[in-house]
Amino acid sequence: MQQAYIKSPLGAVLIEGDENGISKISVLDNDMALSQDIPGTLAHAAKELAEYFEGQRNTFSFKLNPAGTDFQKKVWTALLEIPFGTTTSYHALSVKLGDVKAIRAVASANGKNPLWIVVPCHRVIGSDGSLTGYAGGLWRKKWLLEHECPPVQQSLF
Structure with missing residues (x-):
């Protein structure tokens, strides 16, 4: 390695x-x-x-080889489907994976993601839009989301 x-x-x-x-x-x-x-x-x-x-890339093309359980890999694969510049909730991710009651298991797998940024766990937020849980610190999650979807400055006049 x-x-x-x-x-x-x-x-x-x-x-x-x-x-x-x-x-x-x-x-x-x-x-x-x-x-x-x-x-x-x-x-x-x-x-x-x-x-x-540098703001010049929004997808990655290198080969991934993360270690994890089958369930974790299933969650990480679902995370890869969240488009750049968008977010989803833990609830929506659980529904997508076929078990609305698996929110905590999905959140746990999300938190064990070994491929920071590339498997975009930072794009998962609370159902109320809050920046919940992030191993790298919520300030980093906020930075990443703003980097991927910067606020648009409106014309003042």
Whole structure:
């Protein structure tokens, strides 16, 4: 398993993976020495993440290989279907997955998402529109949602 640390506006980002795909992307609260050389197996992911933060990318094309249970992977696959610049609720996601009573299980799987940003768990909000639960901190969730759907400045005159 190879690793690289890249810079983002939200902190250092750890990328882990191998020839089978990227298995982990996470943001770190502490400063890390950024990687001077990105391993070839991680270069595509590092490039696309940089483009995302620069506002030049809204989809990702590198191969994913997250570890998780079948249920977690089912939830993460559903998260991949949330369009860029939009949100959904835990309730709506549970309904989509076929079990409205699975809200807590869906929320738990969402919180265990190992592929930060790429599997867009930040696009899941409370049914009342609140920014509920986010492992990276609600300030990061707010930043990501605004980055993906910036408020439109209306003309003052």
